[in-house]
Amino acid sequence: MRYALRVQYIGKNYAGSQLLLENGKPIEGFPTIQEELEKAISTLIKNSTNRCEPESAKEYSRPIKVIFSGRTDRGVNSKGQIVHFDVEEPIVASKFLYHINEILPDDISVDELKEVDESFHAQKSAISRHYQFVFINRKCKNAYDGDLMRVKFPVDIERMQKSLNYLLGEHDFSSFKSSGTLNPSKVCTLSRVECHKADDDRVIIDIVGNRFLYNMVRTIVGTLLYIEGHNLPPEHMKDVLEAKDRTCAGQTVSPFGLTLLEVTYK
Secondary structure (H helix, E strand, O other), rough: OEEEEEEEEHHHOOOOOOOOOOOOOOOOOOOOHHHHHHHHHHHOOOOOOOOOOOOOHOOOOOOOOOEOOOOOOOOEEEEEEEEEEEEOOOOHHHHHHHHHHHHHHOOOOEEEEEEOOOOOOOOOEEEEEEEEEEEEEEOOOOOHOOOOOOOOOOOOOHHHHHHHHHEEEEEEHHOOOOOOOOOOOEEEEEEEEEEOOOOOOOEEEEEEOOOOOOHHHHHHHHHHHHHOOOOOOOOHHHHHHHHHOOOHOOOOOOOOOOEEEEEEEE
C-alpha cells in the first residue's frame, strides 16, 4: 500500500531534505529531513518492507524509505512538501498523524496523510511546484526580521515585476542553474512569477513552475536584485535568460526566506 504525506519544516537546522549517506550510513553532523521522517515512520510502523530501497542503504536500518517531490537545500523551508512511502498494512490516518508529530523534532511536522494509487510518485507525478522567496527591504534591522535577508537599497516593485515577466513560459534556464544540477535537461516552464511588497517591509516573490533547476529560484532573485541595485532596465533579465550562461546572472542569494509552499498533482 502506498501513502502520501504533506510535510512542513524549518530548514535551517538541516543539511537539506534528502538523506546523505556514506558507506550506507547517514553522515554524522549532517541531519536531514528525510532521516528524521524515516526514523519516525519506522518507529510507528513495525515489520514493514521497502521494495525500492537502494543497495547502498542496506547497512542503515531503514524499513521505510520516503520519496520526496523534490530536493530542498540547507536552510530552505517547506509548508507543502509531499513524500510517499510503501507499507504492507493499512494506516489509521488520525492516529498516525498524532503520533508522528509527537515523535518528530519541533521544526518538522506532518498535517495530512492520504492513501494513493501505487502508480503515484511524489516526484514524477507532480505537475507544478510553488516556491516563495521573502526578503526585507529597509536600511535598518529589526529584531523580528529573523533569518530573512535584508536589502538596504530601495527596490521598485513595478520594475521587478517587468523583469520577472520575461521568465514566464517555457525556456532554457541554464543561466540560473548552479553546477550541482544532475539532470541534463535545463528546460522549465514557469506559469506564475509575481512580486509584491507587504506593509512590514517584506518583499514577497512567488514562482510556480513544472520543475526547477538546482538553486534556480535563489539565482533568479539574485539577478533581480542585481538589476535593481545597478538600475538596469528590466529587459536585462531577458538578456540573461537568452545567454544560457551562468556567469551572466546574479549571485545565488541566501536560502533563508525560501519556502516550498505547494506541490500540485493531476
